[in-house]
Amino acid sequence: MNGTLYYSVRMHASIGSKHLSGAERLVTTTVLDRAVSELVSRALSKRVAPDQITVTIDCLGAGRPRILKSLDVTMMPGDDYRAARIAASKVLREIGVSDIPINLALDLLSRGAAPSRQNMRGAILMDGLTGGRLEPDQERGVRATRFDWTPEADHLIRTKLAGYGLSHFRTREALALATKVVHGPGVIAELCWSDDPDYTAGYVASRSKGYVRFSFLKQAGNNRGGRVLFIDHQMSSIQRLVDYLQNEAVLIDCPDR
Numbered sequence: 001m002n003g004t005l006y007y008s009v010r011m012h013a014s015i016g017s018k019h020l021s022g023a024e025r026l027v028t029t030t031v032l033d034r035a036v037s038e039l040v041s042r043a044l045s046k047r048v049a050p051d052q053i054t055v056t057i058d059c060l061g062a063g064r065p066r067i068l069k070s071l072d073v074t075m076m077p078g079d080d081y082r083a084a085r086i087a088a089s090k091v092l093r094e095i096g097v098s099d100i101p102i103n104l105a106l107d108l109l110s111r112g113a114a115p116s117r118q119n120m121r122g123a124i125l126m127d128g129l130t131g132g133r134l135e136p137d138q139e140r141g142v143r144a145t146r147f148d149w150t151p152e153a154d155h156l157i158r159t160k161l162a163g164y165g166l167s168h169f170r171t172r173e174a175l176a177l178a179t180k181v182v183h184g185p186g187v188i189a190e191l192c193w194s195d196d197p198d199y200t201a202g203y204v205a206s207r208s209k210g211y212v213r214f215s216f217l218k219q220a221g222n223n224r225g226g227r228v229l230f231i232d233h234q235m236s237s238i239q240r241l242v243d244y245l246q247n248e249a250v251l252i253d254c255p256d257r
């Protein structure tokens with residue numbers, strides 16, 4: 001065989017037409033079966049059993065994925081989600097996002113960002129100056145796929161995050177996703193909090209500030225969440241960004257390796 005083959009593995013679990021869980025991996029042939037089995041276990045670990053689990057495997061060929069250094073992590077403790085949202089807004093403002101999009105993003109993520117008032121499966125793309133919605137499908141959003149930690153960094157990042165008391169798989173995955181998306185053409189920053197009612201943490205990410213993690217960006221028990229990518233007002237081709245998010249394979253390395 002010529003060179004190492006890379007595979008994108010995507011899991012999506014649902015109940016009826018309702019999304020239950022999803023996750024992505026980018027792996028080589030040798031660990032493909034393990035990655036599939038871990039994703040299926042993940043789908044089965046929810047409080048309710050899915051009635052459909054779809055695992056999609058795409059061979060991306062032998063081209064080596066682009067390597068990006070992981071964003072640095074800054075911790076913002078505190079259990080008051082209102083204070084944390086004010087602090088997150090300040091970080092976004094410092095990065096260069098205007099007030100209108102910041103407030104709109106907070107409002108959308110709080111109440112269900114899709115026109116149907118449900119959580120979206122993907123991210124909102126929002127003009128960082130005007131707050132205009134730029135994603136082609138506002139119900140679904142745009143999903144970032146084809147990213148993962150390098151095998152070496154996967155081990156290191158677990159140890160590093162455990163040092164901050166962060167051993168939840170969500171943090172590791174969110175840090176990888178944030179690293180990929182903020183390197184997208186035209187992306188200024190990302191705001192995220194989970195729709196998992198048991199997971200209250202969220203973050204603001206950007207190339208300049210890194211990954212700024214807030215322990216509480218929402219109240220426990222709240223099942224509303226999502227992701228907003230703030231886009232440079234001058235960005236002329238949203239399609240180029242969508243292509244990058246959906247198709248470009250990226251592996252994330254640790255900064256201190």
Ligand code: AMP
Pocket residue numbers: 119120121122123141142143144145170174177192193194195196225226227
């Ligand atoms: P999670 O952190 O998995 O709870 O996801 C929180 C929200 O982020 C979801 O409701 C989606 O709106 C969005 N999201 C999840 N995964 C992705 C992804 N791969 N790309 C873009 N947006 C995502």
